[in-house]
Amino acid sequence: MYGFAATKLNEFEQGKISRRQLIETITLAATTVGAAGSAGAAPAQVGVTAAGINHVSYNCPNFKQAADWYSKVFNLDQVGLKDNEVTLPFGKKGEQPYNVTAKDVPLTFIIMRTRDLNAPPANGAAPRPKATNVVNHMAYTVADFDSTRVQAELKSLGVENIRAAGANAIHMTDPFGYDVEICGLANSAITDGA
Amino acid sequence: MERFIADLVRSFESGKIDRRQFCEAVALATTIFAAGSAAQAAPARGLKMLAVNHVSYACSDYRIARDWYAKVFNTKIYNDKGMGRANLEFGGPEPGKGGSFIITRNFGNNEKTARAVVDHICYTVANWDDTRVNNALKAAGTNPTGRKGSVNVYDPNGYQVQIASIDGENPFI
Numbered sequence: 001m002y003g004f005a006a007t008k009l010n011e012f013e014q015g016k017i018s019r020r021q022l023i024e025t026i027t028l029a030a031t032t033v034g035a036a037g038s039a040g041a042a043p044a045q046v047g048v049t050a051a052g053i054n055h056v057s058y059n060c061p062n063f064k065q066a067a068d069w070y071s072k073v074f075n076l077d078q079v080g081l082k083d084n085e086v087t088l089p090f091g092k093k094g095e096q097p098y099n100v101t102a103k104d105v106p107l108t109f110i111i112m113r114t115r116d117l118n119a120p121p122a123n124g125a126a127p128r129p130k131a132t133n134v135v136n137h138m139a140y141t142v143a144d145f146d147s148t149r150v151q152a153e154l155k156s157l158g159v160e161n162i163r164a165a166g167a168n169a170i171h172m173t174d175p176f177g178y179d180v181e182i183c184g185l186a187n188s189a190i191t192d193g194a
Numbered sequence: 195m196e197r198f199i200a201d202l203v204r205s206f207e208s209g210k211i212d213r214r215q216f217c218e219a220v221a222l223a224t225t226i227f228a229a230g231s232a233a234q235a236a237p238a239r240g241l242k243m244l245a246v247n248h249v250s251y252a253c254s255d256y257r258i259a260r261d262w263y264a265k266v267f268n269t270k271i272y273n274d275k276g277m278g279r280a281n282l283e284f285g286g287p288e289p290g291k292g293g294s295f296i297i298t299r300n301f302g303n304n305e306k307t308a309r310a311v312v313d314h315i316c317y318t319v320a321n322w323d324d325t326r327v328n329n330a331l332k333a334a335g336t337n338p339t340g341r342k343g344s345v346n347v348y349d350p351n352g353y354q355v356q357i358a359s360i361d362g363e364n365p366f367i
Binding site: 005009019022023026027030046047048049050051052053054055056057058059060061066072073074075076079080087088089090091093097098099100102104105106107108109113117125126128129130131132133134135136137138139140141142143144150153157174176177178179181182183185186187188189190191192193194 | 199200203206213216217220221223224237239240241242243244245246247248249250251252253254259265266267268269270272273279281282283284285286287288289290291292293294295297302305306307308309310311312313314315316317318319320321322327330331333334339348349351352353354356357358359360363364365366
């Protein structure tokens with residue numbers, strides 16, 4: 001963008017474009033440059049570069065009950081309902097993920113599932129190993145985070161076990177006892193645990 | 195934005211700012227504009243979900259998970275004080291602008307109480323190319339399996355990690 005602005009300024013100074021054209025072209029470029037895609041997202045030779053989290057696979061005894069709770073608390077639509085799962089995208093069809101400009105990055109979503117993780121894969125793939133770790137909570141960023149307001153909102157929605165965790169985060173428990181954290185944008189890899 | 199640019203041009207013409215300052219201000223304004231204003235868009239009821247903030251990953255030795263995710267995903271590491279946890283930032287939005295990270299941490303006391311489990315996380319890779327992604331994952335010491343636009347690997351704790359393109363995993367396809 002720096003180079004583009006310098007070029008246009010040169011053209012203006014040389015009389016090639018008018019003052020109005022200078023303002024309009026820079027305004028247009030500045031407001032659409034975010035849609036230009038991200039060449040920097042190409043994977044490295046060793047390992048890959050993630051452009052973001054694609055989805056979270058959440059497995060519980062009653063996927064629809066979980067989906068309804070997350071839909072209520074986070075204003076999420078439900079799409080692709082099947083016998084044992086449903087998908088909750090973080091936005092509407094056609095929207096971009098928040099602050100992602102690359103066009104080939106989908107909205108993040110949660111898949112609510114009820115399935116036997118020990119069942120052999122139907123496609124003949126190798127069985128899933130027994131994991132020795134656990135994802136003990138998920139944290140989600142929400143808009144316009146204010147701890148007091150969010151806590152009041154959660155109480156009004158009937159959410160249980162609400163606990164403030166500093167100024168930028170709140171923990172709560174979902175219907176299946178899973179720990180869910182809500183954060184403002186200020187909570188990041190740099191600030192969390194600093 | 196147009197008014198801001200017009201003011202900048204006026205300041206440049208009047209000599210209040212030089213060429214470099216003009217161009218820097220345009221570049222900065224572009225970045226800020228691209229950040230959007232969704233943070234102001236909280237709904238009347240419930241909360242507006244913007245992104246995953248972080249994944250809290252507990253295991254017996256956080257350093258093994260830290261090193262594996264750092265290698266496979268080329269992540270930056272923050273706040274590793276040798277105290278049983280580290281933050282690994284992914285690409286995409288910057289920290290504080292909707293970016294996501296994993297906290298790898300040693301087991302605490304409350305990991306086994308829920309009746310639900312996050313059985314895997316899937317990560318999006320932009321500019322997807324099946325051959326390139328598979329080769330990059332193999333070069334990082336993993337054994338990817340899967341289909342066009344989506345592969346799975348297992349981390350050192352046997353946890354499923356999926357990596358997909360926009361076509362491989364998309365809520366609307």
